[in-house]
């Protein structure tokens with residue numbers, strides 16, 4: 001396999017609090033292959049957004065990058081000076097942030113905001129034709145060129161944010177729950193737009209979210225996060241057919257089914273204090289299959305080719321429900 005486009009090793013992002021550090025992202029490692037879409041899933045508070053801000057060097061106080069390496073196209077992103085890193089933002093590594101559509105400037109026309117991103121990074125504003133090309137790529141009509149954000153629907157604003165993210169032809173796009181603030185139908189349409197743009201540009205992507213159903217249709221591989229740790233990474237088909245970690249099983253068994261009524265499995269949320277995680281498996285306090293071995297460290301290990309898991313009971317529990 002060729003060099004991954006993005007490689008994350010041992011990334012730690014902690015938030016200082018008066019009672020100690022919150023280990024929001026704690027020693028996570030993964031690769032993003034060229035042209036691949038990787039889904040990062042986990043419930044609220046599992047550290048997905050924090051991991052992203054570490055990769056993008058957008059961690060602000062009281063947070064800090066406490067360790068790890070992020071390599072993009074062979075270049076160590078953490079070691080770069082702020083100035084050098086700023087040049088890579090947008091042009092190599094673009095973010096569609098959580099609630100992106102609310103981050104548009106209400107006093108500026110849509111076209112001017114897109115032009116601004118390009119001008120800031122290239123020194124030259126794009127011409128009208130280029131902006132219209134970007135509109136077309138994301139399915140926006142020409143007439144919004146003169147419009148302001150408040151004149152657009154939520155779905156259209158989200159498309160504007162996708163257009164901004166791809167304006168500089170980035171190598172990697174990170175989409176953080178780009179569609180969660182929208183209703184379900186709009187959500188699907190926007191997700192399809194994102195997929196279309198990704199395929200047209202051949203860009204690699206990290207998609208963050210908690211909707212395993214949507215992930216199944218959008219991504220090549222899934223990384224599951226729980227309380228700051230990645231507990232499983234697998235190709236999407238294997239993740240659904242043979243999940244190795246009990247927490248992955250819970251997430252999958254919680255996907256609503258049209259044909260079968262089943263109870264929602266996620267009821268508790270993360271149960272331990274994120275400043276003081278348990279020794280050993282991060283999921284042991286909620287795991288229905290916990291035993292004495294779970295108090296030992298659970299490094300990620302290969303369950304089958306391409307599928308890695310942080311659970312010593314994965315083989316034994318294969319096929320077992322949670």
Ligand SMILES: Nc1ncnc2c1ncn2[C@@H]1O[C@H](COP(=O)(O)OP(=O)(O)OP(=O)(O)O)[C@@H](O)[C@H]1O
Nearest residue numbers: 015022024043044045046047048049050051062274
């Ligand atoms: N400024 C902060 N100070 C202290 N703790 C923080 C801060 N920001 C986030 N955290 C904690 O870090 C952990 C991870 O939060 P994060 O927002 O990264 O999770 P997430 O998986 O992205 O959640 P969501 O899906 O709700 O966005 C949580 O325990 C959260 O409470």
